[in-house]
Amino acid sequence: MKNTELADQVTEYLLTCDDSAIFKLNVTTLAGLFHVDRSHLARQFKASKHFTLCGFLQKEKMGRAASLLSSSSKLTMERLSQKMGFCTSEYFREVFKRHFGVVPSKYREYKMGIKKSNLLMLIALGSQNQLMLHDLSLMHVIIHHLL
Numbered sequence: 001m002k003n004t005e006l007a008d009q010v011t012e013y014l015l016t017c018d019d020s021a022i023f024k025l026n027v028t029t030l031a032g033l034f035h036v037d038r039s040h041l042a043r044q045f046k047a048s049k050h051f052t053l054c055g056f057l058q059k060e061k062m063g064r065a066a067s068l069l070s071s072s073s074k075l076t077m078e079r080l081s082q083k084m085g086f087c088t089s090e091y092f093r094e095v096f097k098r099h100f101g102v103v104p105s106k107y108r109e110y111k112m113g114i115k116k117s118n119l120l121m122l123i124a125l126g127s128q129n130q131l132m133l134h135d136l137s138l139m140h141v142i143i144h145h146l147l
Contacts, residue, residue: 006036006041008048013033014060019064022057023064027053027057059099069107069108070112073112077089
């Protein structure tokens, strides 16, 4: 198997596997899935993609963690860090902050705040549109009576 074929297969696998599967993965388990040596897989991936497999895997995991954080306010940091395979929630918090620049709880607050503010904005726009339509209807009635 060529370097790029192996790297492409690993990339496709990582991008298509579900959250529970990806959170359990590391370079060693990936190497086992593809029946290659861990070091060989890491070298081939780096040579083909020009970034490390470990870095790509972590980026994919963090993206999925962020998605879970912004979609579920009931998921605790402890539960998410366990689900992702981190030993402690403190380490998860540290890795998440390194990746996104904010701690997971602030990320969630920001994302949930955006959703709430978007909803409030839509409600406000809907109210304005109804008022505008009401005003147009009223003007239409007045003009009709004048003619």
